[in-house]
Amino acid sequence: MQNLIFTNEVKAAIERLEHDGAHNITVWIADVNTARLLSPAPPHLITIGDGDENKTLETVTRVWDEMERMGVTRHSLVINLGGGMVTDLGGWAAATFKRGVRFINVPTTLLGAVDAAVGGKTGINYGGLKNEIGAFAPASDVIISTCFFDTLPLQEMKSGFAEVLKHAMLSDHDEFLRLLDHDFSAPINHDDLLERLRRSVQVKVDIVARDPNEQGERKALNLGHTVGHAFESLAMKRGKPVPHGYAVAWGLVTEAVLSHLLLKFPSEDVHRLGNFVRDNYRDFPFNCDDYDDLLALMRHDKKSRDGEITCTLLTVIGDYRIDQTVTPDDVTAALDILRDQLGV
């Protein structure tokens, strides 16, 4: 079980964990941006390039080499400080080094805090595919804080917010409605946001606890992602990447439409969601000429089976159905309605 710590006293929380374990060495893994948060620099710091394009086997081998050079053992502690790229890659590097060194995650982005840092998925991109190589290897502890968010670009906040929205859609209609009232231009209320994160992360934690290795129920967390990953992959292939959460936001609308078409999910909630996404996640870069490419990508999803397209869908907010097979015609219709909703 992962130990989750919600706090804005991050430094004190880390020091407590460090002293708990009698570790011989503490190694920090950070990217070129988050490394600057560490001042003075700690004695054992591994800095990696930022961005998904550095989430590669080459970067991992460099991390392994540095860990070797630093004398990391099974009794060491690794602290991953950064967004999802750092916690995914750093987590996998730690989990595989000597078959497993204890690591803790300190997510510095909203997306990392509510998604990547929690739940044990680690890994790297490989062969042009996202997260193609990796493991289910939970951090022993995750320190979740909003203190890094004041300097987070708006686009990053929105990207993370899509996952917060997803968790509400899986669990709680009132929370869903509250989130749709969110105003990204207002300054961050830290206490309020930390409480909201606590609720959001709990949705994920409860689902993961029942199915850590994604044999079944964990696929609920894939809501919005069968379609969302296709958007993200296609944009990346074309050298014009979109933020993960934007792809997820568009995917959530598309899959809400599919839920309406196939499971009578209320059209009212489709429209509410669609309007929020139209207002906050603009610049949808696809049109109907892209449908074939998108459908092909959906068929190749890690969770797909026999080339069928499967999604997690909803009957209503809070009631999900995993492993729903959808036809290319269903998806095509839903993409048309998405574009209509977004006004593109």
Place this chain on the structure above:
Amino acid sequence: MQNLIFTNEVKAAIERLEHDGAHNITVWIADVNTARLLSPAPPHLITIGDGDENKTLETVTRVWDEMERMGVTRHSLVINLGGGMVTDLGGWAAATFKRGVRFINVPTTLLGAVDAAVGGKTGINYGGLKNEIGAFAPASDVIISTCFFDTLPLQEMKSGFAEVLKHAMLSDHDEFLRLLDHDFSAPINHDDLLERLRRSVQVKVDIVARDPNEQGERKALNLGHTVGHAFESLAMKRGKPVPHGYAVAWGLVTEAVLSHLLLKFPSEDVHRLGNFVRDNYRDFPFNCDDYDDLLALMRHDKKSRDGEITCTLLTVIGDYRIDQTVTPDDVTAALDILRDQLGV
């Protein structure tokens, strides 16, 4: 929990497992020798070079690439057919591909059957260190059979037998004495050997079940290996590798001596073991000039802490103590006595 199948009807057992799971693709991983056991060749076969020198990241990336090309998904099945090198590397490749494809192990060597294939340790050599990168990832099923052993070189049989001996030393004095009567020149009695394997593997399975990730008790299985790994690593560094089990046999004697020195393990059993090892595991390639190198390697063992040398030791056959710190002087004395026992 791993499903262990002891049988000499291997083909039928594999077919049953294949049909159980409704897998879309079955991929075989074999080395250049064990691939020849498959006739006709199955449609999806990945052949890797044999020997520890191929247990590398380069080989794993080739396996991942081939799995990608074959269209392997999370609903596929990987069958590792070979010795410990194949089950270690193939297991890790499967466990990391898309964060985990089901795999089964079919060990073709005695060493693989009683050790590598069972218990979930997977991985590769890295940076000149054995099994430096990997994971605890158990095969869903292991098919243990003696049918491959008739053509196994005597040296391979002896190598595996050292681990059988280790399991007896951890559990059962009568079995220990029976094993010391073993005559390697006699033809294999398959029913008898399969039964012996069943008993031997059970010792490991019981210990692993109580501590899968080697936090504590699993270190019992390290008996003979703190010293044995040092022999193995030094021999490899010098370009004159020794079989793993030979290094373990010498390590078992050395650690039996340490057990006698520190925990009053009966000298009678030290001598019985020493005589058996002298008669069957000759050609010990080290002398007193090698002690410093060997001690340095022991300090760098994956399980070591703060540069101390720790071993699993015995008070008597069947009663082990993990995490026993030994001094360089203790080890030096034990190595002298080992060489004396071996008559070198």
